[in-house]
Amino acid sequence: MAAADELAFHEFEEATNLLAQTPDAATTSRSEPLTLQGHVAVAVDSGGSYGAEDEVEESDKTALLQEEKQQPGFWTFSYYQSFFDVDTSQVLDRIRGSLLPRPGHNFVRHHLRNRPDLYGPFWICATLAFVLAISGNLTLVLAQRRDPSIHYSPQFHKVTVAGVTIYCYAWLVPLALWGFLRWRKGVRERVGPYTFLETVCVYGYSLFVFIPTVVLWLIPVPWLQWLFGALALALSAAGLVFTLWPVVREDTRLAAAVLLSVIVLLHALLALGCKFYFFQPLPPVHAAPPPQATSLPPSVLLPSTAPRSAST
Amino acid sequence: MAEAAESPGDPVTASSRPLFAGLSDISISQDIPVEGEITIPMRSRIREFDSSTLNESVQNTVMRDLKAVGKKFMHVLYPRKSNTLLRDWDLWGPLILCVTLALMLQRGSVDSEKDGGPQFAEVFVIVWFGAVTITLNSKLLGGNISFFQSLCVLGYCILPLTVAMLVCRLVLLAEPGPINFMVRLFVVIVMFAWSIVASTAFLADSQPPNRKALAVYPVFLFYFVISWMILTFTP
Numbered sequence A: 001m002a003a004a005d006e007l008a009f010h011e012f013e014e015a016t017n018l019l020a021q022t023p024d025a026a027t028t029s030r031s032e033p034l035t036l037q038g039h040v041a042v043a044v045d046s047g048g049s050y051g052a053e054d055e056v057e058e059s060d061k062t063a064l065l066q067e068e069k070q071q072p073g074f075w076t077f078s079y080y081q082s083f084f085d086v087d088t089s090q091v092l093d094r095i096r097g098s099l100l101p102r103p104g105h106n107f108v109r110h111h112l113r114n115r116p117d118l119y120g121p122f123w124i125c126a127t128l129a130f131v132l133a134i135s136g137n138l139t140l141v142l143a144q145r146r147d148p149s150i151h152y153s154p155q156f157h158k159v160t161v162a163g164v165t166i167y168c169y170a171w172l173v174p175l176a177l178w179g180f181l182r183w184r185k186g187v188r189e190r191v192g193p194y195t196f197l198e199t200v201c202v203y204g205y206s207l208f209v210f211i212p213t214v215v216l217w218l219i220p221v222p223w224l225q226w227l228f229g230a231l232a233l234a235l236s237a238a239g240l241v242f243t244l245w246p247v248v249r250e251d252t253r254l255a256a257a258v259l260l261s262v263i264v265l266l267h268a269l270l271a272l273g274c275k276f277y278f279f280q281p282l283p284p285v286h287a288a289p290p291p292q293a294t295s296l297p298p299s300v301l302l303p304s305t306a307p308r309s310a311s312t
Numbered sequence B: 001m002a003e004a005a006e007s008p009g010d011p012v013t014a015s016s017r018p019l020f021a022g023l024s025d026i027s028i029s030q031d032i033p034v035e036g037e038i039t040i041p042m043r044s045r046i047r048e049f050d051s052s053t054l055n056e057s058v059q060n061t062v063m064r065d066l067k068a069v070g071k072k073f074m075h076v077l078y079p080r081k082s083n084t085l086l087r088d089w090d091l092w093g094p095l096i097l098c099v100t101l102a103l104m105l106q107r108g109s110v111d112s113e114k115d116g117g118p119q120f121a122e123v124f125v126i127v128w129f130g131a132v133t134i135t136l137n138s139k140l141l142g143g144n145i146s147f148f149q150s151l152c153v154l155g156y157c158i159l160p161l162t163v164a165m166l167v168c169r170l171v172l173l174a175e176p177g178p179i180n181f182m183v184r185l186f187v188v189i190v191m192f193a194w195s196i197v198a199s200t201a202f203l204a205d206s207q208p209p210n211r212k213a214l215a216v217y218p219v220f221l222f223y224f225v226i227s228w229m230i231l232t233f234t235p
Helices: A002-021 A033-045 A053-065 A077-084 A088-099 A107-112 A119-146 A157-185 A196-216 A222-248 A254-280 A302-311 B002-006 B011-015 B018-026 B031-055 B056-077 B092-104 B119-139 B149-154 B159-169 B178-206 B210-231
Strands: none
Touching: A002 A088, A033 B092, A077 B119, A088 A107, A088 A119, A088 A222, A088 B210, A107 A196, A107 A222, A119 A157, A119 A196, A119 A254, A119 B119, A119 B210, A157 A196, A157 A222, A157 A254, A196 A222, A196 A254, B018 B031, B056 B092, B056 B149, B056 B159, B092 B149, B092 B159, B119 B149, B119 B178, B149 B178, B159 B178, B159 B210, B178 B210
């Protein structure tokens, strides 16, 4: 009996000691490795009677934090779950960070903090694709109201076009950029270019500013539309440039300038292409959309118009 | 435990060893004979159950399935936090609703194929791949709902929008005009809100609390797109 009492009292004392020394150990999930190591040291020193299972817990936690690279294989579900490990507040914070780019404020370092996610890019692209198609359709409805000779149709195929365009842009361009940066960096430095996921994240979140812009493009005032478009493009491209500048400035000036201007140019082409393709009400005479800029990737509709524009 | 596995399949050896049979009568705490006695009657009962659903008439089977689907429709129309939709999931209801919706969204007019409304296959793909994507999303975010349960809930919660489609088609039989559009807009908005409330009532509990909004937003987008297809339908 005396031994059991002694044991119980001993546990309680050690628990209060441990809690006093590391008061926030239980609450925070992203605690610094240093603090956690201290916690482990305390648990180990206090003997085996209390921390038998707690030791295993703490050592598991440190193992997880230190060996972060030891991820499950890509054929397991938990591998992909690690890309969706974000909370609502984190996603909102990242969106806010993409809306307000600041010169010294690197999106990847400040907001992603080595935890890129795929939730943001995927659903922002989906939302943008649907909002583009819906707004384009609404523009046609509003145009028909003013001018009843315009032929209205739901134009559902534009959803497909929008989806393919946005997703291709948001995933293939970061792939090309990542590949290019890796090639320039060579294999000398491990700390250098961003990982592929971080690049996809940057591009995905930078497309968010186009969602309200596309909705505002419903206002049928042309100069206002161009103003909104330019504003959105400036914000979005600025976010991209500020994020990529620290990586690119170590390269030669020519390469840096070319890379940044190509990125801005591609972004501008996307914005322009969307504006022209989705927001041009069809004149009643022609049955096909007017010949567009060649910025769109080959999509379903273009093969029918390509021979016409090629012949002109 | 190996003996326990052997004893139910070995009634002959059990009977050829009267000593052990006596032991089974006396000692209740021994798990080996008790397990043997318990599993054997259960097996015959399962066999009876199997043959009963095999031998029943087709009408019984169909009516049972239809009643299950109808019960779930009621649960969607009056959403309460009950587990019926989740426990006994089935995909008949979603299939019926999706096919009905896709058929009603067909236009009879001879428009150019590219310029028209959604084709049957497009509606089908949007509904099913949208539901699959939302399910995958909620599972990846750490929700503890099974794949088919989530598909079942999302599919059944299309019911209010199918009703809205019916009402819209009826309203479109009247003369077109702004009142026509207002009525349709009102109906679609109400049904859209109903779908969201119904599916959130079933799905929200399965998510971790700090990610509920992340899991509910794709559902909102999904039903918004379907509502848009319904609203822009013109015969």
